[in-house]
Amino acid sequence: MSLEELERFIERLPFASIDHLRPATQGHQEVILCQGKTPEQVVGIAERLEGVSGSFLATRAEPAHGAALTARFPRAELNELGRTVYLPANPEPEPTGRGTILIVTAGTSDLPVAEEAAVTARALRNRVERLTDVGVAGIHRILTQTEVLRSAAVVVVVAGMEGALPSVVGGLVAVPVIAVPTSVGYGAAFGGIAALLGMLNSCASGVTVVNIDNGFGAAAAASRINHS
Amino acid sequence: MSLEELERFIERLPFASIDHLRPATQGHQEVILCQGKTPEQVVGIAERLEGVSGSFLATRAEPAHGAALTARFPRAELNELGRTVYLPANPEPEPTGRGTILIVTAGTSDLPVAEEAAVTARALRNRVERLTDVGVAGIHRILTQTEVLRSAAVVVVVAGMEGALPSVVGGLVAVPVIAVPTSVGYGAAFGGIAALLGMLNSCASGVTVVNIDNGFGAAAAASRINHS
Amino acid sequence: MSLEELERFIERLPFASIDHLRPATQGHQEVILCQGKTPEQVVGIAERLEGVSGSFLATRAEPAHGAALTARFPRAELNELGRTVYLPANPEPEPTGRGTILIVTAGTSDLPVAEEAAVTARALRNRVERLTDVGVAGIHRILTQTEVLRSAAVVVVVAGMEGALPSVVGGLVAVPVIAVPTSVGYGAAFGGIAALLGMLNSCASGVTVVNIDNGFGAAAAASRINHS
Amino acid sequence: MSLEELERFIERLPFASIDHLRPATQGHQEVILCQGKTPEQVVGIAERLEGVSGSFLATRAEPAHGAALTARFPRAELNELGRTVYLPANPEPEPTGRGTILIVTAGTSDLPVAEEAAVTARALRNRVERLTDVGVAGIHRILTQTEVLRSAAVVVVVAGMEGALPSVVGGLVAVPVIAVPTSVGYGAAFGGIAALLGMLNSCASGVTVVNIDNGFGAAAAASRINHS
Amino acid sequence: MSLEELERFIERLPFASIDHLRPATQGHQEVILCQGKTPEQVVGIAERLEGVSGSFLATRAEPAHGAALTARFPRAELNELGRTVYLPANPEPEPTGRGTILIVTAGTSDLPVAEEAAVTARALRNRVERLTDVGVAGIHRILTQTEVLRSAAVVVVVAGMEGALPSVVGGLVAVPVIAVPTSVGYGAAFGGIAALLGMLNSCASGVTVVNIDNGFGAAAAASRINHS
Amino acid sequence: MSLEELERFIERLPFASIDHLRPATQGHQEVILCQGKTPEQVVGIAERLEGVSGSFLATRAEPAHGAALTARFPRAELNELGRTVYLPANPEPEPTGRGTILIVTAGTSDLPVAEEAAVTARALRNRVERLTDVGVAGIHRILTQTEVLRSAAVVVVVAGMEGALPSVVGGLVAVPVIAVPTSVGYGAAFGGIAALLGMLNSCASGVTVVNIDNGFGAAAAASRINHS
């Protein structure tokens, strides 16, 4: 395409340049990161996306974002724990990925990040399952679930504190494992740095990592794999 | 045990997998870390634990956690300074450890962490004593207490700022010394990092360290020692 | 399996416990990380692996490791740039992955890490292609290769300095993208931290990251994906 | 000048030493950084500056600063997004710089910093243009604007997250490029450190950097260039 | 004791003040940290200690320290891997601790630190056993050894990389667990910081930590416990 | 003194051990750091100190501390900017130091720290003078005051941001210079780390440094010098 043709796919608002090429390049339209945007800006972007596709996903929605979006789009689903607002197309399309994305959490406190991942994975047209509170301090909690782990197409492991769970999971299965460090912990957890470093240095080979608390990114990566 | 047998010891709630093997493997049931959990989740876990043992301990309880737990379990004891809620079995069992856990603080501001340690040590069935505000800037405050230090089975030393007290205590006694850095201080104290590094680099041999503000962990370690 | 049966799959040497369950759990046998081991230890482990499978892969081989391994196994292939020693089975088996792993480097200095990734990917039975020195300062170097990028099953992007290339690649393609930060750079590159942080914070969704200079890990992850 | 003569250009208030030599040494009078000052102190300094020049610029104005300044100087312009209060001379003088300062943002969330830069550049007598939300994840959003970039006298690039945009812009143009990292992002963005490091390590040559969120500093530097 | 009496227990050399009260306060005489001392200084201190007790232990011995000590004390035992020089009393006294100190390593590369710990534990009169290369990536390697772990009086767990092994061990046993992070790893292992943080944030309760690579300190702490 | 005699100088409250030897060892009684203490604890300590000496100084007083202290001691002086509460003896004793302590600030925002230093210096019986807002960006603001600087017994330099002022002052005078970094600044100022590092690395010889925002400590050090 020439630059002129490319420019036609970009919708330039005063506060945003919406990229309507994303479905072609990425397999899905833009997702709205609410953080740092005003509710008005978020609604403005959502309107453009909904106008094109009948759908949008917004993440990191503060209560004001959530209120503005659900007021404007009554059909939109607010997930308070995961801080997402999702407007599925009507009817919601079937999952297209090859298999299931399994989202595993080390502890109860990791659930908000897991929810962000779960909603994102669904919006990107994947089947999702969950396995909750199976951290390594009671190692049998995960060992008894080895078959569940192995049956997934991709495993997303969400853990805070020392972030050890992905190493154990990575050693139990051969499928792709994506580790999400969370800011759960205190003191020398340093807002998730300990978990992040633990995961980057995993002694299990082939575990990859996303940013701290980045459930969205983990699901996006899992969806790339599940659709490849 | 087979995996099937192990699985029977795990109670899988929607938001938690409670590990009923802990008394066998750890010598005590799970302790509830309230941080990052909703009051409903905390009460839900406490109910299961109380149902099995007639007792539970919850740490890092925010006021909402404390209110929910004491409303549901009127006999539970709320320690505001230490942010713990403890429901002892009825009657409360006798201490089983070999000796006394002595909890020493460098300054008045370290008391909340010391309280968390003291309640935990009691819940894990240890005798507890305290020695308060004996930091190194007035070195005679600790020197005059050397006999008290030596009579303990384990000494837990809680200190912020430069975290020097465990080095002095470690040099005065031969018993096990566990150092707890606190986030007390300002500026280059960096929320407890200075104290943590000071303790990790202690010139006294055989001092071990737990996470910043981790009174719970220090008491759990002291209890392991006191019961070994 | 019972614990007794499991123990039979573990070969306990004085300095290592070789895990012969890896082919079953991970899809491939253990890979030898030479760093921190003596040449004698490395050869000892290689002999056990070769004895079972006729093959081994050793990474982070210092010259002494390389010399010891090639002396003992004359058929082993030493890759000096990538610091690997690979003994393929005889005959070398065909690739089994679904597609091709494309290894992209931002600059010439990133080649050693790319080589480690390439040898690992081959040893794990994947087809490998390369695209070299296409960093973002001359953005057309990568733009003209968009079709090559899109035809891969997985793209591994190796970059130092600011680590921006995975963000651009992630925006151009829908296939899985694994980012490898390298320690290339100076000053505030901090041995790869700048690139690592850049990649973790990528504005392209669904990029995952491995440890600094971890070409091995990136290839292992890519192979998990390529075999899923 | 002798020390006595120099002292006459310094107005010593109880809480500030106002430097009336700045127009001679810097080309413009002092700009008021509101952060850390009381509204009374800010108004006090503004009164002296207005008395000399009929104008002032205040940055990092909290609501209380803004209210105090606009109450005292009704003609002053409050920019809420950019947190600036600007009282132009009456009439506002024409721009004196050689060309245009182009302010480019990677995302919508970077707009507050861009606004601070834009107001500052105007106050320092420069023409200003904007290009918004053209981050590298959709690389064609900036590629189609190459001519706009090249026509500027100076380009200020404002970006958070991985801070990759200045590297791409620096490679597209030969004019001076000033990079402003923002604290936009989460987790391992570390309040702008990731973007700062990305920019300092830019693989594009000749990109310079200012402090995190320092739109003021970027505009001041751009103005130095535009007036040189 | 009066200050005059105390001073009689201190032997003041030009370069060291030897503390002959240590056997009374700590249960054992001073151990020589060779690092930062000249071989002559190390030999000088060793001579004083040997003169009093017929024994000494020196740690972090560079080859020059080792050569000087073994030349002067032919009966001294040099441990090259652990970098220790130990002169046992003649005859070597029996162990006095209550039970066995078990030293567990995650990988082969952690052996030097484990050796320093083992020699120190022996010199402090403890029985020592070892369990080697049982890291969490192949979790069954440690699971099959649970009975061995539970039979120890104290478990010292030595691990680099993500430092996850102490969390798993801490969950399997009720005895005291001391975690030693090692500088094994690369990239974001940051010379042992990742392992240190992992251990400080262990989700297993009651794990305590010593400095990076501090096998000596772990053994000293284990000996305090084993003798309490 | 014997340990029994020493113990008589320590007043052991449930939450504090007050050290009545301080006037003998330090030249002044304890100063109360309010941070981390309850208002009741602060008043309790103040009562003991006032009972002995008729005076006390409390620093880092939050409004609740200030209110409690001034309610209990109506004669006490609250300094809101410096967050101190000072009860001078009645009558207030004359300064005893050799000369004047000059407190210099780089900017208006550094005044709170300077006030803490000024009140402390007065309470420790020193003459105090001030020089305000003379940062290096307008270098003549400090150059014209060289004689004032040279006439002080000690110069305390309070600066945030890059913390360059102590280097310039240290080069202008031969008297002792104490540098106080402040948390003034934003972005890469990192809460005073930039200023702290700048001061520790001062190219002027003989500048010493205290903790970030530690006006109290700087004054205490200056008073030691002024009384030596």
Place this chain on the structure above:
Amino acid sequence: MSLEELERFIERLPFASIDHLRPATQGHQEVILCQGKTPEQVVGIAERLEGVSGSFLATRAEPAHGAALTARFPRAELNELGRTVYLPANPEPEPTGRGTILIVTAGTSDLPVAEEAAVTARALRNRVERLTDVGVAGIHRILTQTEVLRSAAVVVVVAGMEGALPSVVGGLVAVPVIAVPTSVGYGAAFGGIAALLGMLNSCASGVTVVNIDNGFGAAAAASRINHS
């Protein structure tokens, strides 16, 4: 240009993709960063650049790089202090920039970085002058040179330790000032971090910063300004 046309400007070697569009986009051809490249690779790239333009510049040349380049190009000029190899076109073209780039150093130890900047500025066709060892500890060393500073088109200030000199220079002149932190210093200089932070937080407005020891980048930025 179409992608096919763009591809024709890229010369793809096995180890590098040389970008022959740089003269058009950047105003000068690629500069060779030797670090991380083999001497053979460096010579290979130099040959292509020399073939097109009769000139090249290589930076961060280790002795082996320097030897290989001067052997292959006897006319090339090796600057040992600055670690550059420069082959000027024959005859060397006249400077084209508007004015002079003045390179100021705080201390003698900063000279290597200043030399890298000077050679780069010359190669990019600028006039260069130097002012050496004028750090702020003896402030008159720079004050007496104010006129020299003001007569430059751009001032590059190279400083290690606390990096305070750019703040003073920035306050003395209105022309663009580029600060280069150097790794000169020890201890808490942290390899240039202290100077870098000092410069990023400069209280002088409009100072921009490049990476630690990045004399090349400072000169490239200065040349952009001098040619704008």
Place this chain on the structure above:
Amino acid sequence: MSLEELERFIERLPFASIDHLRPATQGHQEVILCQGKTPEQVVGIAERLEGVSGSFLATRAEPAHGAALTARFPRAELNELGRTVYLPANPEPEPTGRGTILIVTAGTSDLPVAEEAAVTARALRNRVERLTDVGVAGIHRILTQTEVLRSAAVVVVVAGMEGALPSVVGGLVAVPVIAVPTSVGYGAAFGGIAALLGMLNSCASGVTVVNIDNGFGAAAAASRINHS
């Protein structure tokens, strides 16, 4: 003085600007920091200083610097441990300070830094005494020396590891205490950061700190105090 007069006191060599005003402003001439300078540059500067005063002091002298200086100035005294070269005037002048500077070390490994301090203090005309290896792990080693500490005019405390000694010394004496962190230690000592943070956060009031390993700076500060 006018700028012209000031310029006459600056001797501008090609690589250094020697400041002959230092004796007037600082009380002593410049001290040569050898680090980062060539031996030729060091000798060149030493010749100018010796020519004016018959004396010089050089610090951080590598063997090549030491050899060059002692070859050129046979009377110069090389201190290998402290890495200083000192040429006293002939005859060496009497000390002029008010009292004695006492240099205290925590351990034998801190001696090199203490030696740098001792030579510097002597060169700046102070009486010097030493107290060696009195770290806090054997607290009676320092307690028995309280009278020695109190009789000094200034105490310089040199300590690595956790850097706790200055806190204890600061609590024992009322005289000025300067703390010097050293890079002695390993692991989480982080090259002196642990000691530096410990000292900055000292719970003893009025302790000031210099850079890591900066024996020179501590002595310069002590000399300022001793001469004030």
